[in-house]
Amino acid sequence: MTPWEGVAIFAAGVGAGGINAVVGSGSLITFPTLLALGYPPVLANVSNNIGLVPGAAAGTYGYRRELAGQWNRVLRLGAASLIGALVGGILLLALPEGAFKVIVPVLIVVALVLVVLQPKVGAWVQKRRKSHQADGGPALWIGVLAAGVYGGYFGAAQGILLISLLGIFLADDMQTVNGIKNALAGIVNATAAILFVLVADVDWAVVALIAAGATIGGSLGARVGRRLPPWLLRTVIVCVGLTAIAKLLFG
Template sequence: MTPWEAVAVFAAGVAAGGINSVVGSGSLITFPTLLAFGYPPIVANVSNNVGLVPGGVTGVLGYREELGGQRGLLVRLGIASVIGSVAGGLLLLNLPESAFKIIVPVLIGLSLVLVLVQPYLGKWLAGRRRDRHPHGGPLLWLGVLGAGVYGGYFGAAQGIVLIGLLGIFLDESLQKINAAKVVLALLVNSTAAVLFVFVAPLDWWAVAMVALGSMVGGYLGARLGRRLPPALLRGVIVVVGIVAIVNLLMD
C-alpha cells in the first residue's frame, strides 16, 4: 500500500464509520475503495469487516445516552446477531470465491435499493407503531438472526435492514432504535472479525487504515451525523455502490 493509497483508505474509513453510525451502509464506501486499489474481493471484504469494528465501538460510545434502558433487548437480540454472524462468516469462508463474485453484486444492488427507499420506509414505520412486545417477539429475533447471517457474509446496509426490523416490531424512538442498531451491527462485525482473524486472508495495512478512519468517523457520525443532508449522503452511497458493482463485474 502506497502512502497515497493509505490516505485514501483512511478517508474512506472515516466516511464509512460516520455512515455506519447514522445510516448503516458504510461498507459501500470502504469495500469499493479496497477493490479499486487491486485487493481481491475476499481479502477486501474480510479486511474491511475487521477494520470497521473499532468504528462500531466509537459509534456505540457516541450513542451511550440513547442506549439507556435497552440492556434486556440487546442481550436477547445480541444472541441472534452472534449466531447469525458465525453462520454468515462460515458461508463466506467455505463458498468458492466465484460464488462471492456472483452473490455480492446482487447484495450491493439490494443494499442500494434499501438506501433509496429508507425515507419512505421510515414514514411507513411511523404509521405502524402501536402496542408492541417489549423485546419484539420471536419474529424480530428471527429477523435479526437473518440480518446477522447477511452481515457475517458481506454486511453492507445491514444497519438499514436492522433499522427496518426494529422499527416494525418495537415501539421506540428512531434515535433509540438507531442506537440499538449500532450495537447489533457491532456484535455481527466483531463476531465475524474474530473468525476472520484466525482463518481468513487479511491485509493488515488495509485493516489498520480502515480501523483508524472508522474510529474517527464512528464517533463523529454518532454525535454530528444527524446534521448531514440525508439526500446527499444517500447519493454518495448509491454512486459508490454502483462503482463497486461495476468493479466486481469487470474483474
C-alpha cells in the same frame, strides 16, 4: 502499499466510520477503495470487516445516552446478531466471490422500502402487538438473525436493514433505534472479525488504517446522527441505500 494508498485507505475509513454511525453502508466506501487499489475481493472484504470494528464500537459509545436502559433488549437481539454473523461469515468463505453481487441489491431495495414505509407500518404493528411482545417478538428476532447473516457475509447496508426492522417493530424514537442498530451492527462486525482472524487471510496494514480512520469517523458520526430529526435521518438512509445499489450494480 505506497504512502498515497495508505492515505486513501485511512480517509475511506474515516468516511465509513461516520456513515456507519449515522445509518450504515460505510463498507461501500472502504470496500470499493480496496478493490480499486488492487486487493482481491475476499481479502478486501475480510480486512475491511475487521478494520471497521473499532469504528462500530466508537459509534455505539457515541450513542450511549440513547442506549441507557436498552441493554437487556440489546443482549436479546444481540444473540440473533451473533448467530447470524457466524453463518454469514462461513458463507463468505465457502461461496463464490461474486455471489453477493446478485443478492445484495435485492436486500437493499427491500430495506429502503421498509424505511420509507416505516411510520405507517410501525403504527399498524403497534396496534396489533400483544403486550408481552414489547421487544418485537419472534418476528424481530428472526429478522435481526437474517440481517446478521447478511452482515457477516458482506456488511454494507446492514445498518439500513437493521434500522428498518427496528423502526417497524419497536415503538422507540429513531435516535434510540439508531443506537440499538449501532450496537447490533457492532456485534455482527466483531463476531465475523473473530471468525476471519482465525481462518482467513488478513492484510493487517489495511486493517490498522481502516480501524484508525473508522474510530475517528464513528465518533464524529455519532455526534452528527444524534442531531438529525427523524425525517432527515430517513432521507439520509434512502440516499445512502440508493448509492449502495448503484455502486454494486454499476461498479
